[in-house]
Amino acid sequence: MRIDDWGSVMRYIPRIADGELEEALARAGAVLIEGPKACGKTETASRRAASIVHLDVDPNVSAQVAVDPSLVLEGARPRLLDEWQLHPVLWNTVRRSVDAADSRGQFLLTGSTAPAADAVRHSGAGRFARLRMRTLSLFESRDADGTVSLRAVLDGDPPRAAAPSLDFDGLLARIATGGWPGLAGLPAPSALASIRDYAETIATVDIDAAGRRRDASRVMRLMRALARSVATEVTVSTLARDEASLSRDAVREYLDALARIFVIEDQPAWSAHLRSSATLRKEPKRHLADPSLALALVGGDATALRRDLAYAGQLFESLVVHDLRVLAQPLGGEVFHARDSTGREVDAVVQLPSGRWAGFEVKLGASAQIVDAAAAGLRAFAADVRADDPVLTVVTGTGPSYRRADGVNVVAIGALGP
Known part of the structure; x- marks a missing residue:
């Protein structure tokens, strides 16, 4: 259980995106998960993460980014960078780290805001897989039986x-x-x-x-x-x-x-x-x-x-x-x-x-x-x-x-x- 975006305790609801995330981690060095706030991105990503940093609430992040952005990436992998777009420099930092590691499934990035076009200088092609999440479908909320x-x-x-x-x-x-x-x-x-x-x-x-x-x-x-x-x-x-x-x-x-x-x-x-x-x-x-x-x-x-x-x-x-x-x-x-x-x-x-x-x-x-x-x-x-x-x-x-x-x-x- 965790506290969700509404401020309440919630239990995890299995998502269709769970399977998509597994497949994405198996083929790319990093996975970018995007979607509206409160749709469940962080909870879905955290179930596969070995370590997590919440960039919107962690008081140490700004100082680390100012000194050396790669400090934010230190931790067990896959490492989840939650609300990564608050520090867009991390995109290229992750890209370089993926290149250096030459291994798949290194990072998870979740974001509720797509950065401006000029905020990301490199596309990340070949390093990043993208996963769009939405609110629950009727099948996921068990309102549809899926027959x-x-x-x-x-x-x-x-x-x-x-x-x-x-x-x-x-x-x-x-x-x-x-x-x-x-x-x-x-x-x-x-x-x-x-x-x-x-x-x-x-x-x-x-x-x-x-x-x-x-x-x-x-x-x-x-x-x-x-x-x-x-x-x-x-x-x-x-x-x-x-x-x-x-x-x-x-x-x-x-x-x-x-x-x-x-x-x-x-x-x-x-x-x-x-x-x-x-x-x-x-x-x-x-x-x-x-x-x-x-x-x-x-x-x-x-x-x-x-x-x-x-x-x-x-x-x-x-x-x-x-x-x-x-x-x-x-x-x-x-x-x-x-x-x-x-x-x-x-x-x-x-x-x-x-x-x-x-x-x-x-x-x-x-x-x-x-x-x-x-x-x-x-x-x-x-x-x-x-x-x-x-x-x-x-x-x-x-x-x-x-x-x-x-x-x-x-x-x-x-x-x-x-």
Whole structure:
């Protein structure tokens, strides 16, 4: 047990990233683990570390760095440098140490802020492996039973599972409280209050770590604008109008700062060759680090989501994209979205290193009419892509998981696992 970022005692929750970390340590001299605060990076890394230095709280670090940065690296290995970006000089110090040792699995670096481009002079290619961590997926928090394997679905196996125990109300409650490891088991009101505090800390403290001081009230207004438009292709111009006090250039700079502290993670547009003259739109979809953060920013809870099913659908799509990212990452998969100039779209496209792709349409409801329309949309889009037959799947909020007669899969999010 340890004290987590929320100030509470927590027990370790096994992560999909555990296996990724083992593989990364076996192939690289150092592993960089990045992600938003309170997503579990330090706890995951510390379970593999032989020694740890917390650069944000250790009073000796600044003096050691001033005299000789390599002093910080002294200790049993793998050595964990927690919040390494507070002293960017350590990047090159670690790189040189890895070269000298000529051995894998020497260092673990965790960070909640990506350093500025000019802060890291050398890429670390060949020495550093990179691992992105996010908040808990439904499978990791045990809200999904994992009876349907994403790997198997991507391999073409038909899903087959009864309706999971996660029902509609349970799904809305999970969206509201999120996948923050340190909040697991807390009553919903306490979890929601903690997430609202987290949002305030982002605006008043954390964002300043991304380079310079920014007006906290403007940061909050921009994050609320993002929260209202979560899982949509909202443009910088629209965000500037919605926020009302920032120029488009300022909005871009604020978005970059929020991305550098991993509070937002855009879903880029997919690039593919179409058979028709239609063109693919290039605007990314906007997502926050966890759907619960979006709900906290607009002042809602699970009861409010039940009254506003349209917004619940936006947050559900963001949740599915989040979980697809977590589950597809060990497979080398990246998650995009696609929409062409005729309006045909796919909510999520998982692109694998082999070039194969899979399309996912996300629907909170699971009625036959909803699934029929979603499946038809997926087939129409896929028919216009110059590629081998992809795996097509409708992800629903509830219900059974199966393959339809037309070859389109239907999978309930509460059944999805690695």
